[in-house]
Amino acid sequence: MVRQVLPWGLLLLLWSIMVNSVQAVEQTFYFASLQYGSFDTKRNAPPFAVDNDYLNEMEGTYGSVSYDPKVEPTVVSFEYYRVDGYVGVGFSIDLLSGIAQNDPPSGVFLLPNYNQEYQFSGGSHVTTETIGLLYGLSLYGRFGFFYPFIGVGTGNYLSKVEENLVESDGTNNYSVVFGEVLEPYYYKWGIRFPSGEYGVMLSQYYIRAPLTVESRNKTLELGGVGTFFGFYMGF
DSSP states (O other): OHHHHHHHHHHHHHHHHHHHHHHHSEEEEEEEEEEEEEEETTSOOTTOOOOOHHHHHHHHHHOOEEOOOEEOOEEEEEEEEEEETTEEEEEEEEEEEOTTSSSOOOTTTSSOOEEEEEEETTSOEEEEEEEEEEEEEEEEEOBTTBEEEEEEEEEEEEEEEEEEEEOTTSOEEEEEEEEEESOOEEEEEEEEEEETTEEEEEEEEEEEOEEEETTTTEEEEOOEEEEEEEEEEEO
8 A cells, every 4th residue: 555655645746846846947928918098197196296387378378278188099018027936027118109099100200199189268279199108127926817017117208299279369370399208207007817828918007207398398298097908918
């Protein structure tokens, strides 16, 4: 009886050692993902404060402003992680663009952008076209059927501001200015639900991206708080 049990016991012990060894081995993971959702540009990303003195000044000249604070960028991401056991550290790149929108690519940005329009009671309106690129460090966990992650970093925003203004004397002024946010700040968190090499994911972004509009030398906030849902592929 002992002779029959002993080989199985040794096999079980060997299997346990192998599993523990595999879990302790460092592994490299790559993820490519596509997410859809919306940003609320009126919500501030704590501890950052929303600074829209551009809109405040425009309201003083062209009347009260109305706009939909939600924009709908598409988030395309690439992430790299070095995992030791259940926890990994990595690097992520996120492109916020208007791929899901019907607007053609901008001749300046070369990629589809996402838009926001501001209407003023005096008949004026302002339109922004924006693309954001974020990059930073991320922490990643592997816990059975879900993979949580958090990240923090900076990036770059490009925006085109198109002003169609009706002046007090009835004349119309049209201008286009381009701006860049060189040091936006962001943090994010999310969860992946894997199914083999593929899976679904949910993420939340908090972004501070104040754009200085050169026509007024005032600030327009391009960031905010956004929730996204999408799909990813791991390899």
